[in-house]
Amino acid sequence: MTQRILSPSESWRRIDAWLATHLASDFALLNPPVTPDQLLRAERVLGTPLPGDLAESLRCHDGVSSWTTILPEQSPLPVSGIVDHWETCMAVAAENDGLSPRPWEDEPWWHPLWVPWAESADGAAQVVDQRPGPDAGRLGWAGNSGGGDFTDSWPDLASLLHAVAQALHEGGDVRGLRPYLTTEGGMWWDEDGCEELNGHPLWAAPIGLPRPPARPDRM
Incomplete structure (x- = not known):
């Protein structure tokens, strides 16, 4: 039976x-929901409606207030950051012929229908690919060195967030990465069996939520 x-x-x-x-300090980094006006302004700049999954995610949290490792490899951008990153990449691509694939690459450096929803630690964008076709909605990396990369991409944003929620509540990994807690009280994702980060110990993150205490039987 296929899992929903x-x-x-x-x-x-x-x-x-x-x-x-478990991590109130990281929880505090999540921004409040985006406003309808903010979504409309972003869509006017991008010239296209935001992907449905992304718009729904932004209505939960308008990205984060500072770079974080709440998610395995990507720090969610606020809608203002989405617009800024898209405009920057469009300008750079236009100046450097980055909108067309080079002969040795399958993807261009940037495409107008890529929506950057998150960033990696080195500043690359994780994008939602809005180009029409069977792969519409998939996630990939773009805007750093080389062409866009959709190798082993997530089919959509909902699938990634589902996998993260499942790992936190039921255990397991997200594409080989498991959640850990750092000595500073933050989140970190790494391979199974990882014991330290930059010389400091890591602890496996707790799975699920504490169960409420059992109610005593009534006399």
Whole structure:
């Protein structure tokens, strides 16, 4: 039986509950929901509606207030950051012939229908590919060195958020990365069996939420 993929809002509710219980400092980095006006302004600049999964995610949290490792490899951008990153990449691509694939690459450096929803630690954008076709909605990396990379890409944002929520509440990994807690009280994702980060110990993150105490039997 195929497992139902949770919607972004359902996954964020589970992620929020886990963070609020185990990592309140990281939970505090999540911004409040985006406003309808902010979404409309962003869509005017991009010239296209935001992907449905992304718009739903932004209605839960308008990205984060500072770079974080709440998610495995990507720090969610606020809608203002989405617009800024898209405009910057469009300008750079236009100046450097980056909108067309080079002969040795399958993808261009940037495409107008790539929506940058998150960033990696080195500043690359994780994008939602809005180009029409069977791969519409997939996630990939772009805007750093080389052409866009959709190798082993997530089929959509909902699938990624679902996998994160499942790992936090039921255990397991997200594409080989597991959640850990740092000595500073933050989140970190790494391979199974990782014991330290920059010389400091890591602890496996707790799975799920504490169960409420059992109610005593009534006399």
